[in-house]
Amino acid sequence: DAGVTQSPTHLIKTRGQQVTLRCSPKSGHDTVSWYQQALGQGPQFIFQYYEEEERQRGNFPDRFSGHQFPNYSSELNVNALLLGDSALYLCASTSDSLSSYEQYFGPGTRLTVT
Amino acid sequence: AQSVTQPDIHITVSEGASLELRCNYSYGATPYLFWYVQSPGQGLQLLLKYFSGDTLVQGIKGFEAEFKRSQSSFNLRKPSVHWSDAAEYFCAVGDPLNQAGTALIFGKGTTLSVSS
Numbered sequence: 001d002a003g004v005t006q007s008p009t010h011l012i013k014t015r016g017q018q019v020t021l022r023c024s025p026k027s028g029h030d031t032v033s034w035y036q037q038a039l040g041q042g043p044q045f046i047f048q049y050y051e052e053e054e055r056q057r058g059n060f061p062d063r064f065s066g067h068q069f070p071n072y073s074s075e076l077n078v079n080a081l082l083l084g085d086s087a088l089y090l091c092a093s094t095s096d097s098l099s100s101y102e103q104y105f106g107p108g109t110r111l112t113v114t
Numbered sequence: 115a116q117s118v119t120q121p122d123i124h125i126t127v128s129e130g131a132s133l134e135l136r137c138n139y140s141y142g143a144t145p146y147l148f149w150y151v152q153s154p155g156q157g158l159q160l161l162l163k164y165f166s167g168d169t170l171v172q173g174i175k176g177f178e179a180e181f182k183r184s185q186s187s188f189n190l191r192k193p194s195v196h197w198s199d200a201a202e203y204f205c206a207v208g209d210p211l212n213q214a215g216t217a218l219i220f221g222k223g224t225t226l227s228v229s230s
Contacts (some may be wrong), residue, residue, distance in 0.1 A: 004157070033217065040223075041223070042204050042221050042223050043218075045218060102160060106157050107157045113126075
């Protein structure tokens with residue numbers, strides 16, 4: 001059973017560009033959350049998708065947007081990239097039907113903005 | 115607002131020695147509490163979690179954590195550390211009153227080094 005997968009592994013972009021990161025949840029999971037982890041920091045919650053809708057959002061600007069597809073996979077889009085967007089972007093999945101709230105994290109996408 | 119504090123940025127422990135990593139949280143009630151471990155280049159792996167009940171919880175890899183309501187703490191412990199335990203450890207809280215209780219708030223992490 002594959003766990004949470006993310007692509008690409010690494011990405012280098014220039015300021016002002018746009019980027020799309022992808023995530024496939026663990027089999028049986030229907031809820032996907034995205035986190036940003038800056039160097040030396042803990043992950044920060046960006047937003048969560050459930051039933052193809054954004055259910056909750058953290059303190060991130062509208063430049064950060066997302067999407068969830070019918071197969072529960074998800075994309076994170078960041079527009080007008082800033083140097084400060086350089087970070088590890090983590091995707092986590094869980095099942096909304098579970099009461100454990102146990103999230104499974106993917107290995108992340110390392111984004112570097114130059 | 116919820117917050118998580120991990121007071122120790124970096125800890126070095128001798129192999130075989132005991133370990134305690136500290137975590138304090140700020141929340142109006144008892145949140146869901148988690149400890150995750152992150153090895154270099156890896157995602158986060160859940161070590162253990164607390165929702166309610168017994169305040170001493172057992173996790174994977176020989177770790178345990180104790181919830182102390184009076185101190186708003188959820189410290190992680192291991193009686194004997196192995197070299198493979200060297201990693202970054204994160205404490206996190208989730209809001210049990212929020213339907214999206216999985217929107218976790220993480221501390222800044224503690225880096226554990228193990229010396230021989």
